[in-house]
Amino acid sequence: GTLISAYQGGERGGYNQTPTISAPGYNNVLTGVWFNKHNVPDNSIKAPNYYYPTIFRFFKTQYPDKTVGIFSSWEDNRTKLVGDGLAQTGNIKIDYKFDGLELDTIKYPHDKARQFMAKIDQAVTDEAARCILEQAPDLSWVYLEFTDDMGHAFGDSQQYNDAVIAADKRIGQIWAAVKQREKQFNEDWIIVVTTDHGRDPKTGRGHGGQSDRERSSWIATDANPLNVYAQKGKASVVDILPTLATHLGISLSDDQKRELDGVSLLGKVSLYNVEAKRTDDKVNLRWLSGEDSGKVKISLAHTNNYKQTGKADVYTLLAEVPVNKGSFDIDLSQYPKSDIYKIVIEGTHNTVNRWIVNKK
CATH class of the missing domain: 3.40.720.10 (Alkaline Phosphatase, subunit A)
Structure with missing residues (x-):
C-alpha cells in the first residue's frame, strides 16, 4: 500500500x-x-x-x-x-x-x-x-x-x-x-x-x-x-x-x-495542479503536464448553469496548446462581463477546471 x-x-x-x-x-x-x-x-x-x-x-x-x-x-x-x-x-x-x-x-x-x-x-x-x-x-x-x-x-x-x-x-x-x-x-x-x-x-x-x-x-x-x-x-x-x-x-x-475538482490517482493523466492567477482582466493559467506530448483544449464559460440548474454551460473554445507548454494567458476583456468565468482545460486523459469569481 x-x-x-x-x-x-x-x-x-x-x-x-x-x-x-x-x-x-x-x-x-x-x-x-x-x-x-x-x-x-x-x-x-x-x-x-x-x-x-x-x-x-x-x-x-x-x-x-x-x-x-x-x-x-x-x-x-x-x-x-x-x-x-x-x-x-x-x-x-x-x-x-x-x-x-x-x-x-x-x-x-x-x-x-x-x-x-x-x-x-x-x-x-x-x-x-x-x-x-x-x-x-x-x-x-x-x-x-x-x-x-x-x-x-x-x-x-x-x-x-x-x-x-x-x-x-x-x-x-x-x-x-x-x-x-x-x-x-x-x-x-x-x-x-x-x-x-x-x-x-x-x-x-x-x-x-x-x-x-x-x-x-x-x-x-x-x-x-x-x-x-x-x-x-x-x-x-x-x-x-x-x-x-x-x-x-x-x-x-x-x-x-x-x-469535477479532483484528478484520478490511477491511469494516465494529461495535466494536474492547475492554477489561475488574475490580474485585472488578465488570467494566467499554469499547470503541470503528465505526458510529454499531446494537446489540451482551453475553453471558457461565463454562466454557472450547472450549479444552479444541473444543465450544461456553453463553453467557447479559446485555444488548443501543447500540454507540455504548461501555461496560457486569457484576456477577459474580450468576453462578456460576468460575476463568474469558468475555465476548463481538457486533455486526452482528464479534464481540470478553475473558476474566476468576482468578489462582491
Missing part, C-alpha cells in the same frame, strides 16, 4: 475554500468537488446541491444492477450526504446499510466519556466486514467516529493515539475481509482510507479553520499502479472520486468532467 499526503479545505483564501468540518470534509470525498459546488458548509447539512452527484449515484446510474453499501457511525452520511431514497438524488437505493446506532440510547447509552462510540465503531466494523465477505457490495463506504470524539475531548494525548490505533485495527479487520474475497473469488478490490479534516495546531482538540494542520489529510490505498500525479503532484481528497471511477469503470459525461 501507499500513504499519500493530501489536503482538505479547498484552497486557502480561494473561491473554493471549504470549512474543515466533518460533513463538508466527507462531501468533498463523496462528490469530488469543494463546498462552492456541493453547498455543505457545516454538519447541519441543510441544503446540499444534489446536482453534484456522489460516487454512489454515478455508480448506480451506470450500473443499476450492482450493489452498494454504507456502514456508518453517523446516519446523516447516508440519509443527507448520499441522499438515500430522495427524489433529488434520483431515488438512489443503498442496498446494504448499517447505521443509526448512535440514535439507539437503550443499546448504546451515551456516557460522557463517549466510550459508546467505540462500541458503535466496532459494531459498524463487524457488520461491514461480514457484509463484504458474504454479500460483497461493489462499492462500500465505512465511517468510524471515535477518533474525532477523543480528539475533541483530549486533544493531543494518549487517549487520542489509542483511538487511532483502535481505528487502524478496525480498518485491518475490514481489509482482511477484502483480501479473503480476492483470494476466494479472484475479485479485483481496492481499499481507500482517508479523513475529513485535521486538528487545530495548538491543542489538537478543535478544527474548522484553515491552518496547515486543520487542512491536513491523507489517502492510504492499496490501489496500483499509482500515476505520475499521485507520485509527484499535490493531491487532495477530491481526487478519491475520480480514482474510484477509474477502478470501477464509471464513464462521466463531458459536463460532469468539467465540474
Whole structure:
C-alpha cells in the first residue's frame, strides 16, 4: 500500500475554500468537488446541491444492477450526504446499510466519556466486514467516529493515539475481509482510507479553520499502479472520486468532467495542479503536464448553469496548446462581463477546471 499526503479545505483564501468540518470534509470525498459546488458548509447539512452527484449515484446510474453499501457511525452520511431514497438524488437505493446506532440510547447509552462510540465503531466494523465477505457490495463506504470524539475531548494525548490505533485495527479487520474475497473469488478490490479534516495546531482538540494542520489529510490505498500525479503532484481528497471511477469503470459525461475538482490517482493523466492567477482582466493559467506530448483544449464559460440548474454551460473554445507548454494567458476583456468565468482545460486523459469569481 501507499500513504499519500493530501489536503482538505479547498484552497486557502480561494473561491473554493471549504470549512474543515466533518460533513463538508466527507462531501468533498463523496462528490469530488469543494463546498462552492456541493453547498455543505457545516454538519447541519441543510441544503446540499444534489446536482453534484456522489460516487454512489454515478455508480448506480451506470450500473443499476450492482450493489452498494454504507456502514456508518453517523446516519446523516447516508440519509443527507448520499441522499438515500430522495427524489433529488434520483431515488438512489443503498442496498446494504448499517447505521443509526448512535440514535439507539437503550443499546448504546451515551456516557460522557463517549466510550459508546467505540462500541458503535466496532459494531459498524463487524457488520461491514461480514457484509463484504458474504454479500460483497461493489462499492462500500465505512465511517468510524471515535477518533474525532477523543480528539475533541483530549486533544493531543494518549487517549487520542489509542483511538487511532483502535481505528487502524478496525480498518485491518475490514481489509482482511477484502483480501479473503480476492483470494476466494479472484475479485479485483481496492481499499481507500482517508479523513475529513485535521486538528487545530495548538491543542489538537478543535478544527474548522484553515491552518496547515486543520487542512491536513491523507489517502492510504492499496490501489496500483499509482500515476505520475499521485507520485509527484499535490493531491487532495477530491481526487478519491475520480480514482474510484477509474477502478470501477464509471464513464462521466463531458459536463460532469468539467465540474469535477479532483484528478484520478490511477491511469494516465494529461495535466494536474492547475492554477489561475488574475490580474485585472488578465488570467494566467499554469499547470503541470503528465505526458510529454499531446494537446489540451482551453475553453471558457461565463454562466454557472450547472450549479444552479444541473444543465450544461456553453463553453467557447479559446485555444488548443501543447500540454507540455504548461501555461496560457486569457484576456477577459474580450468576453462578456460576468460575476463568474469558468475555465476548463481538457486533455486526452482528464479534464481540470478553475473558476474566476468576482468578489462582491
